[in-house]
Amino acid sequence: MVDTMPKSGTMTDVVLRAKECDIYYGSYKAVRDVSIDIPRNKITAFIGPSGCGKSTVLRCFNRLNDLIESFSLKGKMTYHGQDLYAPDVDPVEVRRRIGMVFQKPNPFPKTIYDNIAYGPRISGYKGDMDELVETSLRRAVLWDEVKDKLQESGFSLSGGQQQRLCIARTIAVQPEVVLMDEPCAALDPISTLKVEELMKELVQNYTIIIVTHNMQQATRVADYTAFYNAQVTEEAGGKVGYLAEFDSTEKIFNDPEQESTRDYVTGRFG
Amino acid sequence: MTAHSEASAHSFDAKSLKANRSSSRNLFNIVMTGLAGLCILLALIPLVLVLFYVFANGFNRLDLDLFTQLPPPPGGTGGGIANAIGGTVIVVAISTIISVPIGVLCAIWLSEFGGDDTSIDEYVRFGVNILAGVPSIIAGVFIYGIMVRPGRPGYSALAGGVALAVLMLPTIIRTADEALKIVPQEIRWAALGVGASKYQTVLKVVLPAAIPAILTGVTLAIARAAGETAPLIFTALFSPFRFNGITQPIATLAVLVYNFATLPFKAQQELAWAASLILVLMVLLTSIIARFATRQKTY
Numbered sequence: 001m002v003d004t005m006p007k008s009g010t011m012t013d014v015v016l017r018a019k020e021c022d023i024y025y026g027s028y029k030a031v032r033d034v035s036i037d038i039p040r041n042k043i044t045a046f047i048g049p050s051g052c053g054k055s056t057v058l059r060c061f062n063r064l065n066d067l068i069e070s071f072s073l074k075g076k077m078t079y080h081g082q083d084l085y086a087p088d089v090d091p092v093e094v095r096r097r098i099g100m101v102f103q104k105p106n107p108f109p110k111t112i113y114d115n116i117a118y119g120p121r122i123s124g125y126k127g128d129m130d131e132l133v134e135t136s137l138r139r140a141v142l143w144d145e146v147k148d149k150l151q152e153s154g155f156s157l158s159g160g161q162q163q164r165l166c167i168a169r170t171i172a173v174q175p176e177v178v179l180m181d182e183p184c185a186a187l188d189p190i191s192t193l194k195v196e197e198l199m200k201e202l203v204q205n206y207t208i209i210i211v212t213h214n215m216q217q218a219t220r221v222a223d224y225t226a227f228y229n230a231q232v233t234e235e236a237g238g239k240v241g242y243l244a245e246f247d248s249t250e251k252i253f254n255d256p257e258q259e260s261t262r263d264y265v266t267g268r269f270g
Numbered sequence: 271m272t273a274h275s276e277a278s279a280h281s282f283d284a285k286s287l288k289a290n291r292s293s294s295r296n297l298f299n300i301v302m303t304g305l306a307g308l309c310i311l312l313a314l315i316p317l318v319l320v321l322f323y324v325f326a327n328g329f330n331r332l333d334l335d336l337f338t339q340l341p342p343p344p345g346g347t348g349g350g351i352a353n354a355i356g357g358t359v360i361v362v363a364i365s366t367i368i369s370v371p372i373g374v375l376c377a378i379w380l381s382e383f384g385g386d387d388t389s390i391d392e393y394v395r396f397g398v399n400i401l402a403g404v405p406s407i408i409a410g411v412f413i414y415g416i417m418v419r420p421g422r423p424g425y426s427a428l429a430g431g432v433a434l435a436v437l438m439l440p441t442i443i444r445t446a447d448e449a450l451k452i453v454p455q456e457i458r459w460a461a462l463g464v465g466a467s468k469y470q471t472v473l474k475v476v477l478p479a480a481i482p483a484i485l486t487g488v489t490l491a492i493a494r495a496a497g498e499t500a501p502l503i504f505t506a507l508f509s510p511f512r513f514n515g516i517t518q519p520i521a522t523l524a525v526l527v528y529n530f531a532t533l534p535f536k537a538q539q540e541l542a543w544a545a546s547l548i549l550v551l552m553v554l555l556t557s558i559i560a561r562f563a564t565r566q567k568t569y
Contacts, residue, residue, distance in 0.1 A: 064459060096465030106456035109479045118474065119464030166460065173464050 013040035015177055015207045016061055016098075021075035023056055025068065029233075030056050031241040034075075036226060038177075043199060043208045045218035045249065048228030049264070053241025054211050057228070058179050060084075061209070062098035063091040079177075096123055099170035103182040105162035107154030107169070112146050115154045115165055119173035132172060140168035141198050160191025167198060171206070178202065180210040184217065196221050215265060218249060225252040227261045321550065328547030331540045336548075341510060341530070347537050351545050353512045354526040357427070358552075360513060361506055361522055362496050364431025365438055370488055372435075373442030374477075377484075380443070381450035382472050395447075402440035409436040410501030418505055427513075427520035430506025434498060438491040445487020449480040482563050489560035493553045499524035523549045 016038040023031040031053035038044050038061075046054035056065065063084060065071045077084045084094060096119075108115050116133045125132065133150070137143040142164045146157070154165055163183060170178055180199075184192040199208055199221050212218055218225050229244040245252065245261045256262050263269055290296065339350030376394075384391040413433040418425055453476050461471040477484075507519040508529055514520075523545045530542035 062463070064462065067459075067462070092462075092465055092467050095463055099465075100459070100463035102456055102459060102463075104456055106454070106460045108457060108460065108475050110475075118461070119466070122464075122466050122470045122474070169460070169464060 014038065015040045015080065016209075017076075017078045017081075018057065018060075019076045019078070021057070021060070021073060021077060023053065023060060023065075024070075024072045024074070026070035029240050034243045036243060036246055038207060038209060039224065040207050041203055041205075042223040043203050043210060043221050044224045044226065045222035046209065046211045046226050046228060047213075047215060047218050047264070048241070048244075049230060049269070050213075051239060051241065052228040052230040054226075054228045055181050056241070057243075058181055058209060058211050059100075061177070062095050062100055062179055064095070064100060066091055096173055097175050098177040098179060099173060099175035101163070101167050101170055101178060101180045101183045103185045105159055105166055105186065107157070107162050107165050110154060111151050112154050112157070112165060113150040115169050116172045119169060123173055136168040136172040137165075139171055139202065140164045141194065141201070142168055158191070160187050160194060163187060163191065163195060164198065167195070167202075171202065175206070177207045177209070180208065182211050182213060185213065192217070215253070215267075219253055222249045225249040227252060227256070227258070227264060229260050229264070324543065324546045324550055327540075327543035328545075331544035332547065336541075336544055340512065341526075341541055342537050344533070344535050344538070349537060349541065351521075351523070351526060351541055351548070353509065354521040354523045354545060355548060356513055357506070357509070357521040358496055358523045358549075360516070361427055361430045361434060361502070361520060362492055364428060364516065365434035365495055366488070366492060368432060368435040369438040369442055369491070373439050374446050374484060376439075376443050377446030377450055378472055378477070380447050382468070382476065398440045398443050401436075402444065405500075406437055406498050407500035409433050410504055412436065413501065414504045423517065425505065425507035425519040427506055427516040427518065430502045430520065430522065431516075433501035433505045434495040437498060437501065438495050441491040441494065442484075442487055445490070446480070446484045449483030449487065450476060452483065453479045482565075485563040486560045489556045489563065493556040493560070496552055496556070497524055497549055499528050503528065523552075 014037045018034050018036050021031070021034045022029060023034075034053075034057055036057075046058060048054050059065045060073060060077060061079075061084070065073075073085060079094070079098065083089065108118060110118065113133055116136050117129050120129065120132055134143060134147075137146060142161060145161060146165075149156070154162065157165060163186075167178070167183070184195050187195065196217065199210070202208065203223075210217075210222065224246065225248075226246040227244045228241055230239045230241050232238060233240050245256055245258045247256070252261060253265050256265065335348055336350040336352075337355065338352050339348065340353055341351060342349035376398075380391055380394060384394070410433050413429055413436065417423055417429040417432065423429070457475055457479065458471055461475045462468075466475070502522050502525050506522055506525065508525050509519045509521045511521075526545045527542045527549070530538040530545070533539065533542075
């Protein structure tokens with residue numbers, strides 16, 4: 001079975017922890033028995049074939065799956081030891097600390113400035129908004145490209161710029177963790193590279209989890225890599241996702257323990 | 271590769287590609303196109319005739335008096351329809367103030383919050399569709415029964431506004447519901463992802479994105495309501511005087527046309543035509559505004 005901790009390397013601080021988590025949509029079990037510790041100020045990549053549950057697990061960490069009626073979780077997910085699914089936990093508070101960047105760039109239909117300012121404003125930010133907008137855009141390495149057109153619509157930017165705007169928007173609320181669900185899937189290679197450089201910058205202050213279909217991307221950016229796989233079952237839905245192996249990226253790609261991991265990372269399936 | 275392409279080239283006969291206009295397929299095409307064009311003309315004839323007729327009869331009274339004077343007493347001359355123009359604006363404003371908040375919030379519930387039990391959504395949408403098909407006179411009778419009949423407050427601008435609001439509601443709910451559904455799901459996720467609550471998401475992100483389309487629906491509903499006569503006849507009634515408070519009967523363009531067109535006095539008949547023209551122009555104007563609003567759409 002899979003160990004909670006990645007096998008190599010020493011981890012001091014665990015930010016997010018899943019323990020024996022089963023995820024259901026109605027009676028259909030989508031993911032079974034996931035236990036994983038997400039280390040602080042590191043980039044952890046989730047890789048695996050389609051339908052293996054990596055995005056599902058990711059969305060559980062900031063309770064975005066709550067929006068799906070039939071969703072239910074068995075097991076325990078904690079954030080610094082606090083149960084994320086305890087009845088007295090406010091999902092809105094969870095999402096303020098655990099931000100999310102999506103596959104398709106999805107800026108608000110507002111100005112560039114308001115895209116960044118929206119989150120801080122609704123969470124009652126009292127400081128200098130102009131300064132926060134500038135800092136967030138600078139951190140997302142977008143400031144120089146947009147500083148002269150902050151009042152233009154977020155849609156006026158290119159796809160890659162929009163995605164960096166979305167990242168700036170996410171970090172403007174000063175979360176501790178940034179979840180990224182295939183953030184480069186809709187971007188061209190140059191924009192992808194920029195986003196990857198940005199992630200390496202950000203990881204000094206944030207903990208990042210990235211779901212990616214691009215294995216080169218995982219090797220380029222991730223400190224740790226979790227390989228998810230899907231298994232055919234008799235139950236409804238036909239297959240269930242599980243965490244096959246979690247280790248340092250180097251180990252996963254060069255000398256994995258599991259046969260299926262080796263097959264996947266060498267491109268034999270998936 | 272070469273052998274294959276040669277083989278496929280030989281399998282076709284070298285037929286002529288020139289158009290054969292007398293083939294039955296092409297003849298059928300021409301006849302059907304002509305038939306469809308004819309039907310378009312037939313459909314447009316009433317529109318053109320109505321516009322022409324209203325303009326021809328109403329245009330000569332389109333003067334300053336029309337907008338500033340009250341209708342003359344029977345047998346008098348000249349006069350205007352200032353009270354009816356103002357009355358239509360007031361009654362429609364009342365109905366808009368009532369129906370827009372209710373309609374938009376209802377649409378927000380349907381599109382954003384009703385997900386917990388989809389069957390309730392379906393019942394509400396079905397009900398709204400039925401309401402949209404209710405004849406306008408029924409809306410009038412309904413409000414008459416509640417607000418006007420003996421023992422109740424009686425004929426008033428307010429009752430007229432409420433009756434029109436009943437008619438505007440389904441249009442507003444349906445268009446706002448559609449407008450909200452067009453806003454991409456990703457935008458809602460993004461707002462929730464930066465820590466917005468459900469209402470912060472809806473009011474500050476989703477609704478602004480849907481506003482142009484909602485405005486279109488509201489304008490169309492207003493255009494429809496402004497021309498309604500039946501529900502006003504026994505709610506707002508009519509008044510030969512200027513606006514006298516929303517608890518009093520009030521003149522409106524549509525009812526003025528109904529009252530004056532059949533009177534045996536020339537001045538009144540002329541005013542009825544002029545009122546028709548003003549009504550048509552108001553509806554035209556709102557339609558143009560609606561067109562303009564949709565052009566600003568976000569998605």
